[in-house]
Amino acid sequence: QKEVEQNSGPLSVPEGAIASLNCTYSDRVSQSFFWYRQYSGKSPELIMSIYSNGDKEDGRFTAQLNKASQYVSLLIRDSQPSDSATYLCAVGFQKLVFGTGTRLLVSP
Amino acid sequence: GAGVSQSPRYKVAKRGQDVALRCDPISGHVSLFWYQQALGQGPEFLTYFQNEAQLDKSGLPSDRFFAERPEGSVSTLKIQRTQQEDSAVYLCASSSPQEDGTSPLHFGNGTRLTVT
Numbered sequence: 001q002k003e004v005e006q007n008s009g010p011l012s013v014p015e016g017a018i019a020s021l022n023c024t025y026s027d028r029v030s031q032s033f034f035w036y037r038q039y040s041g042k043s044p045e046l047i048m049s050i051y052s053n054g055d056k057e058d059g060r061f062t063a064q065l066n067k068a069s070q071y072v073s074l075l076i077r078d079s080q081p082s083d084s085a086t087y088l089c090a091v092g093f094q095k096l097v098f099g100t101g102t103r104l105l106v107s108p
Numbered sequence: 109g110a111g112v113s114q115s116p117r118y119k120v121a122k123r124g125q126d127v128a129l130r131c132d133p134i135s136g137h138v139s140l141f142w143y144q145q146a147l148g149q150g151p152e153f154l155t156y157f158q159n160e161a162q163l164d165k166s167g168l169p170s171d172r173f174f175a176e177r178p179e180g181s182v183s184t185l186k187i188q189r190t191q192q193e194d195s196a197v198y199l200c201a202s203s204s205p206q207e208d209g210t211s212p213l214h215f216g217n218g219t220r221l222t223v224t
Binding site: 004008032034042043044045046049051088090093094095096097098099100101 | 139141143148149150151152153156164199203210211212213214215216217218
């Protein structure tokens, strides 16, 4: 069983809609959670980190963490075509375990 | 430099050849990581350095893989007797503790290794 699970997608949303990306993890003692965005042929880029239960907002992005359910999500409001990329969920401290990523497609 | 620099950007090797991949981290970053990313997969941890000390090499897939960081800055990942299954993008990342206690990873653009 993979330690970090994501739906591979693609998740297709129209421009301006909310994109909801989900991730579950198996290690109950995990304390740090990250969302990375990876454009095709490029390196992962950190967009959000979250350490406590609840929501954390940064611009159009909101990360949500529920440690009891071992679940972390990323909401992207007012989705733009430039948001089209693969979103990687990562868990851990320094030595990160990544999911396989969810491909997001935002259509104009 | 402004970011993590990796070279070469692309490498084609014939099966059985040895390869060396270089990573130049962000200046002053203490921690350096190597990850392997196969097509359509997330990055997989290979090894981790803190300064020149290799603290974790549990992700190296075989004894053909070797990494070093002799002076605590530039790191080299060496793969001996390359096999086709070694074909992947090799990502280097560095980090340094922030004021908020976090240590976000900054990735380089990677080296795409193709073994023929």
